[in-house]
Amino acid sequence: MTGMLILVRHGQSEWNLKNLFTGWRNVELTEQGIGEARATGKKLAAAGIVPDLFYTSALRRAQHTLDLILEEMGIVNLTITRNQALNERDYGDLSGLNKDDARAKWGDEQVLIWRRSYDVPPPGGESLKDTADRTQPYFEAEILPHLKAGKTVLVTAHGNSLRALVKAIEGLTPDEILKREIATGEPVAYRIGPDGAMIEKVTL
Numbered sequence: 001m002t003g004m005l006i007l008v009r010h011g012q013s014e015w016n017l018k019n020l021f022t023g024w025r026n027v028e029l030t031e032q033g034i035g036e037a038r039a040t041g042k043k044l045a046a047a048g049i050v051p052d053l054f055y056t057s058a059l060r061r062a063q064h065t066l067d068l069i070l071e072e073m074g075i076v077n078l079t080i081t082r083n084q085a086l087n088e089r090d091y092g093d094l095s096g097l098n099k100d101d102a103r104a105k106w107g108d109e110q111v112l113i114w115r116r117s118y119d120v121p122p123p124g125g126e127s128l129k130d131t132a133d134r135t136q137p138y139f140e141a142e143i144l145p146h147l148k149a150g151k152t153v154l155v156t157a158h159g160n161s162l163r164a165l166v167k168a169i170e171g172l173t174p175d176e177i178l179k180r181e182i183a184t185g186e187p188v189a190y191r192i193g194p195d196g197a198m199i200e201k202v203t204l
């Protein structure tokens with residue numbers, strides 16, 4: 001019996017649309033983001049996926065995405081586990097700033113280092129490594145045991161917190177994960193064996 005893990009990045013948010021660093025700030029989904037979340041729900045339902053357990057971050061955009069997916073799948077009477085370990089990477093002092101304005105102020109190279117280096121944190125914030133250091137232990141303690149037991153688990157979270165999970169699951173190097181972009185509304189799924197190792201990536 002194999003487990004199945006489905007990772008979903010929240011739909012487009014107001015600040016994704018405005019091109020602002022978001023991190024731990026609470027922002028709403030746009031109309032497009034709501035549509036993306038609903039489309040993901042339809043896609044999972046059409047694939048015959050019936051999750052046993054549901055996890056999300058402590059941030060509204062990921063929680064709202066999960067609610068919309070569940071509505072489309074017609075799933076009611078469930079328990080959702082919300083934990084800030086799954087929150088987006090904290091962008092610190094960059095939060096709320098426009099990404100183009102930040103490039104104009106600090107230069108393309110510096111902003112790219114803050115956004116896509118593995119272990120250089122933005123001022124007052126978390127590097128991807130810092131994010132992985134809270135996201136991966138949470139995954140291993142709270143989610144992986146259910147996957148080993150053959151359950152299907154749905155997680156809605158964020159670009160960088162999911163990147164940290166994908167790195168661990170696929171066994172990627174820092175360089176490899178930095179090149180991986182996780183799109184809003186496109187589920188990433190894995191079959192997981194009883195030993196906790198990935199058996200295969202599943203296209204939904």
Ligand SMILES: O=C(O)[C@H](O)COP(=O)(O)O
Nearest residue numbers: 020021022023088115159
């Ligand atoms: O927090 C944010 O701004 C985004 O969710 C992720 O941003 P990034 O692609 O710039 O890391």
